[in-house]
Amino acid sequence: MLIGEVARRSGVSTRMLRHYDALGLVRPTGRTTGGYREYSAADVRRIFHVESLRSLGLSLKQIGRALEEPDFTPAALVGDLIRWTEDRLAREEELLARLRTIDASAPTGWQGVLRTVELMRDLGSAGAARRQQAVLRQEQEGAPVPAELLASAVLAESDPHVAGALRWALARSGGDAVAALDAATHAEDAGVRRRAVLAIAAMPGAPGAIAVLAAALADPDATVRGHAALALGRQGVAAAVPVLVGMVVEGRHDVEAAEALRALAEDPGCADRVTSALTDQLAAPTADSATRIRLIQALVELAGATAREALRRLAHDDDSTVALVASALAQVVEDQATEET
CATH class of the missing domain: 1.10.1660.10 (Multidrug-efflux Transporter Regulator; Chain: A; Domain 2)
Structure with missing residues (x-):
């Protein structure tokens, strides 16, 4: 033929x-x-x-x-084909995400497109200094940056200084930043969830922020729960009390947790709940001296007769170290109350 x-x-x-x-x-x-x-x-x-x-x-x-x-063998050929196809799809997904990001910025001219592309390139740089400079440059220029782009960068950022700049820029972006981060609060990777909740905590007044943070109180990761509880406590959300008290018990950011509990206790409707939660933990049979002293220090942050009475009782505790600390702090609280009257 x-x-x-x-x-x-x-x-x-x-x-x-x-x-x-x-x-x-x-x-x-x-x-x-x-x-x-x-x-x-x-x-x-x-x-x-x-x-x-x-x-x-x-x-x-x-x-x-x-x-x-x-x-x-055919099996090796098919395996290679799968890997090549997966790589190609990943590249196309990345390209699609970039195009959607550019489209979300609603560019009115080529200058806007090029600015967004340049920012995407700089945020993907291996150098932390370059990534941070890219964020600061955009802020200085006052150019609009898509919230989706900043959210993606926040979720991937490991450098604390760059992450801080990104969270600040995201909070000021004016876009629906909480919606851009919400899905990440359910990510399998705990590190991604931590970064997402920390970013949402930086903009507590944003629509939907409190609801997302409240859901994060049940996260299996203690750090995620802590970020959410501290932010909610500062906002006066009583649902954060159990997690905040748990942080004091465990000694994880216990000073910040005590400050958040104090903010919550300024609401008369929540003061007794905070005091009761702390005193319940003080009475727990598993609480050692160090834990109980942290709880006492948290009680000192609270105002009110209930907290003072709890300190007076603890001044006679069977644990001499606890009794000594409680006695000294009870006197400080009494002196402050006398000065205020």
Whole structure:
């Protein structure tokens, strides 16, 4: 079968068939007396094999390897195809995300598009200083930055200084920053959840922030719960009390937790709840001296007769160290109350 007829039957152009011949992929087994290529039935079958592999996305070099190497198994070929396809899809997903980010910035001209592209490139830099400078430059220029772009950068940022600048810029972006971060509060990676909650905590007045932070109080990660509780406590949300008291018990940011409890106790409707939660933990049989002293120090932060009475009782505690600390702090509280009256 001559090359023209093979081209008609296979749908492969004569030019491509000559290219296959030159590469050694499909060489016709015969030649006519006039020197024309003559293909056998086996040659035609090999052409169809090549075309089938091309349709799967293999390069001609890979096809040659698959056809010639006896130890090149179909399983290995399919495995390679899966990896190549996954890599290609990942690149296309990244491109799609970039295009959506640019579209979200509602650019009115090429200058706006180029500015967003430049910011995306700088935020993806390996250098922390360059990433931070990119954020500060945008703030100085007053150019609008898509909240989605800043949120993605916040969630990926490990440098604390850059992360702080990004959270500040995100809070000032004017976009729906909480919505951009909400999904990340349910991420499998605890580090991503921590960064998301910390960013939302930096903008407590944003729509939906309190609801998202309240949900984070039940997070399995103690750091996530702590970020949420501290932010909610400063906002007067009583649901944060159990987590804040737990932080005092565990000694995790106990000073900040005590300050948040004090803010909550300024509300008369919440003061007794805070005091009761602390005194309940003081009475817990598992509480050691160090834990109880932290709880006493948290009680000192509270105003009110209930807290003072609790301190007076603890001044006679069986644990001499606890009693000594409680006695000294009870006197301080009494003196302050006398001065205020």
